[in-house]
Amino acid sequence: MNAGEAAVALDRVAVTLGERPVLREVSFRLEAEQFCALIGTNGSGKTTLLRAILGFIPVQAGRIDLPAGAIGYVPQKITLDPGLPLRARDVIALGLDGARFGTRLPSKARAVRVQEMLRAVGAEEFAEQRVGTLSGGQQQRVLLAHALVRRPKLLLLDEPLANLDVGSTAEIVALLRRLSHEFGAAVLLSAHDMNPLLPVVDRIVYLANGCAVSGKADEVVRTEVLSRLYGYHVDVLRVHGRVVVIAAGARTESRDALERDPVHTITVP
Amino acid sequence: MDSICTWGHMGGFWCNQPVRVALAVGGGAALVCAVVGLSTVMRRQAFAGHALADVSGAGGSASYLLGINPLFGFLGMAAAAAGVMEWAQVREARERDLLTGVVLGAGLGLAALLLYLDMTVRNVSGAAITVLFGSMFTIPPSIVPVALIVAAAALGASALIFRPLLVSTLSIDLARAQGARVRTIARIHAMALALAVSLAAMTVGAILSTALLIGPAAAALQVARRPASALALAVLIGLAATWGGIALAYQSYYWTPGRGWPVSFFIVMLIVCAYLLASAVARRRSGSSATAPLSGCQEH
Numbered sequence A: 001m002n003a004g005e006a007a008v009a010l011d012r013v014a015v016t017l018g019e020r021p022v023l024r025e026v027s028f029r030l031e032a033e034q035f036c037a038l039i040g041t042n043g044s045g046k047t048t049l050l051r052a053i054l055g056f057i058p059v060q061a062g063r064i065d066l067p068a069g070a071i072g073y074v075p076q077k078i079t080l081d082p083g084l085p086l087r088a089r090d091v092i093a094l095g096l097d098g099a100r101f102g103t104r105l106p107s108k109a110r111a112v113r114v115q116e117m118l119r120a121v122g123a124e125e126f127a128e129q130r131v132g133t134l135s136g137g138q139q140q141r142v143l144l145a146h147a148l149v150r151r152p153k154l155l156l157l158d159e160p161l162a163n164l165d166v167g168s169t170a171e172i173v174a175l176l177r178r179l180s181h182e183f184g185a186a187v188l189l190s191a192h193d194m195n196p197l198l199p200v201v202d203r204i205v206y207l208a209n210g211c212a213v214s215g216k217a218d219e220v221v222r223t224e225v226l227s228r229l230y231g232y233h234v235d236v237l238r239v240h241g242r243v244v245v246i247a248a249g250a251r252t253e254s255r256d257a258l259e260r261d262p263v264h265t266i267t268v269p
Numbered sequence B: 001m002d003s004i005c006t007w008g009h010m011g012g013f014w015c016n017q018p019v020r021v022a023l024a025v026g027g028g029a030a031l032v033c034a035v036v037g038l039s040t041v042m043r044r045q046a047f048a049g050h051a052l053a054d055v056s057g058a059g060g061s062a063s064y065l066l067g068i069n070p071l072f073g074f075l076g077m078a079a080a081a082a083g084v085m086e087w088a089q090v091r092e093a094r095e096r097d098l099l100t101g102v103v104l105g106a107g108l109g110l111a112a113l114l115l116y117l118d119m120t121v122r123n124v125s126g127a128a129i130t131v132l133f134g135s136m137f138t139i140p141p142s143i144v145p146v147a148l149i150v151a152a153a154a155l156g157a158s159a160l161i162f163r164p165l166l167v168s169t170l171s172i173d174l175a176r177a178q179g180a181r182v183r184t185i186a187r188i189h190a191m192a193l194a195l196a197v198s199l200a201a202m203t204v205g206a207i208l209s210t211a212l213l214i215g216p217a218a219a220a221l222q223v224a225r226r227p228a229s230a231l232a233l234a235v236l237i238g239l240a241a242t243w244g245g246i247a248l249a250y251q252s253y254y255w256t257p258g259r260g261w262p263v264s265f266f267i268v269m270l271i272v273c274a275y276l277l278a279s280a281v282a283r284r285r286s287g288s289s290a291t292a293p294l295s296g297c298q299e300h
Ligand SMILES: Nc1ncnc2c1ncn2[C@@H]1O[C@H](COP(=O)(O)OP(=O)(O)OP(=O)(O)O)[C@@H](O)[C@H]1O
Pocket: A017, A018, A019, A020, A022, A040, A041, A042, A043, A044, A045, A046, A047, A048, A049, A076, A192
């Protein structure tokens, strides 16, 4: 870790899964307390990138610099067993020291911290319920609290907005932005729909073709920048205050993906 | 202590040496099985637990041939099977089940051979019943100290991995992100499981030890909402069923003069009763919470 402010810095990172080079050369840097969206179509490698940062999968080349201490993480796919005897409150408490060996007697200080987290994410109402029996959005809040309770300097959220309705999406986005300020954590949040995020993000990392561009939204989401990233011509259109990225060029695999999933409907503030 | 020996025929119960051994070894086995069984059920490894218990029967059978303490026989075989299953590093649930099935088949096949040899070579006629279904009143007192050490080791291991095991049961990824050593934890758990099933096999037999391992935990999980209460309830059910079963079996000598029924039968029946009771409580609870909000939907 260098002495700078970076919450995470990637330098020419390459990751191969099986035979497939998923990330070819990804570099970007996230400063402390920045709120950043990781954008890309399905299969572009967002989850792979986050798992590489966490050290779950090895990198073939390049380096990843991380701050000392805890990293908060909420995975993309997580099914919480309704049969587990764990209340929302217990799950958050496990975020404090769940990795440590040995048992521990309950303490007042821990209970207070858990209660603070429950309040921060708005989960007091269902604190006593078994976590597996909560709704998707409620579980998302509990997992967020689990990730934040150790006050990490970096929070990695994999598609936290998937499966949320419009109202809940706006609520969670506002909550994330507020918590990032409150806890002084840099946030790297993956999504394939940028719309709800654009009003609040400091920057975006746009992933395509195994490479990434990063910067402010209006620096990245431009015809020439994205065309260079995709390796063929794409149009960034502004329609009714929204930005739409449309493929228009040679048929390639990733172009198909973009046509199948034209989710890059981006509202520029 | 010995003054209670004069309390009617239950006085005889407390002062009877085989009964005391059964209470000590059975109590230890019930306690350990409740604790280890709870994490086993939560990790959805009930089948692996059952397989280890059955396979340990081959070790129990071998102990008669080798002339060693049967607990060491059960333990050696269960530990070897747990080692094979854990170190094979199978991740996917389906493949894990297949491997478990293969290990189970191999272990039972071996047990069949060893039991045959016990009966033909060593002339131990009751070996099959004792190994497979237990015979608590014939446990030699020399086993008590060894059993207590095994129990303490299993409980120590369970306490050590209690928290990280909970997190990795919730999600392996969450545990790894927190820095938990998930493989080490899984291996320690597998060894605790081997210790637990060998103790259970010693008391209720290799085949029935599944009941002691899975039953109390499954019953507790139906009603408990937090880890500590699930643990307490599982231990309570396990101990009550085991000690209650021993008392009933002792009583049964008076119902059918001179020919008491097997302890294992009573223990397993009491566990089944506890499970049914817990199911009823859980159903009542969810029933009462489900009907309230629905009734409001009828009025438009
Ligand atoms: N274990 C694996 N072995 C081989 N290839 C894999 C493996 N896991 C993922 N991949 C491939 O890597 C690519 C990137 O997958 P990844 O899950 O990172 O995408 P993603 O951007 O998170 O997609 P989504 O938006 O659908 O979550 C995909 O093409 C996928 O097929």
